[in-house]
Amino acid sequence: MYLLSFGFEKPFFLSFKQAQELGGHVKAGAKSIQVVFWKMREHNNTDGSIDKIPMLRYYRVFHIDSVEGIDLIKIPQLQSHDREFNSIEACESIMDNWLDKPEIETGKSHACYIPSRDVIQMPDPRTFYTDSGYFSVLFHEACYSN
Numbered sequence: 254m255y256l257l258s259f260g261f262e263k264p265f266f267l268s269f270k271q272a273q274e275l276g277g278h279v280k281a282g283a284k285s286i287q288v289v290f291w292k293m294r295e296h297n298n299t300d301g302s303i304d305k306i307p308m309l310r311y312y313r314v315f316h317i318d319s320v321e322g323i324d325l326i327k328i329p330q331l332q333s334h335d336r337e338f339n340s341i342e343a344c345e346s347i348m349d350n351w352l353d354k355p356e357i358e359t360g361k362s363h364a365c366y367i368p369s370r371d372v373i374q375m376p377d378p379r380t381f382y383t384d385s386g387y388f389s390v391l392f393h394e395a396c397y398s399n
Contacts, residue, residue, distance in 0.1 A: 263316070263317055263318070265316070265317035265328065265329065266286070266288070266314040266315065266316055266317065267314060267315055267317065267320060268312055268313065268314050268315075269285075269313070269315065272315065272320045272323070275323045275324075275327050276322055276323060276324065276327075277320045277321055277322035277323035278320070278321055278322050279315050279319055279320055279321075280319050280320065280321055283315050283319035283320075284315075284319070285313035285314060285315050286313070286314055286315075286316070287311055287312070287313055287314075288311070288312050288313075288314050289309060289310070289311055289312075290309070290310045290311075290312060291307060291308060291309045291310075292307075292308055293305045293306070293307055293308070294306050294307075294308045334379075334380050334381075334382060335379050335380065336379055336382075337379070338378040338379045338381075338384060338387070339384050340378075340384065341384055341385065341388055344385075344388040344391075344392075347392075348391070348395075351395075354395070354398075355371040355372055355373050355395070355398045356370075356371065356372045356373070357372075357373045357375060357391070358372055358373070358374045358375065359374075359375050359376070359377055359378065360376070360377050361374040361375060361376055362376065363376065364376060364390045364391075364393075364394050365394065366394045366395075366397040366398055368397070368398075371398065373391065373394045373395060373398065374394075375387075375390065375391055375394070
């Protein structure tokens with residue numbers, strides 16, 4: 254949903270090198286976005302102990318719409334996701350007991366908070382991959398209302 258705030262509907266990004274490896278090229282004038290990759294690396298010490306060290310790398314990536322020449326079969330297709338939603342009681346309780354909570358509208362194309370209406374719009378809970386994922390996004394949007 255965060256990508257929609259940049260105007261992107263597809264969640265596919267490539268580095269310049271990845272685009273070339275797939276037989277494509279970045280369109281002239283295309284703007285890149287900086288992304289951060291991080292992970293914990295293990296370092297083996299001489300005494301046999303292992304230290305975990307954070308590692309960060311920065312990359313510049315281009316949205317798939319800024320790349321030409323890639324065979325469409327190499328681009329993943331977006332498929333709608335529908336599954337059984339099992340609400341989380343503790344999360345429901347938080348929302349139910351919030352006295353001045355904004356109105357929550359479901360079934361929308363993306364998640365957002367609309368301050369002028371004091372409304373949180375959310376996609377259908379069944380479209381999230383996990384139940385906790387739905388509530389994570391809902392609570393994220395709820396933070397904007399205070």
